[in-house]
Amino acid sequence: MTTRPVGLHIDQNVGAAYIQINDKPVARTVEVTADVLVDLDALDMVxxxxxLNLTSEIPIGQIERQFHIHSDAVALLQKIRPSVASFYTSFSTSAGSATNTTVSCEAVQPC
Incomplete structure (x- = not known):
């Protein structure tokens, strides 16, 4: 099992995205804001x-304070901020746009 960032999955149809930090099973989900949910494993690691809204800001500071998260995952979130929509706009300009997009971690940072 890896603990490295895995990818960013964007669904333009519903206007949502999932930033997958690692491939561990999800034990519980916590609402951070009305538009941001954090999945945690059995040890409460992100x-x-x-x-849930591509234009919502990612509350990185709050996620860092409230949960256990590796520094490389924080670096990944910082590269995507302020929002998935702004990251996707800059990414899709160079890569072409699609309704559903999966961005590998290599596109955001070296894996």
Missing amino acids: VGVEI
């Missing part, structure tokens, strides 16, 4: 971040 597994992923679900963004």
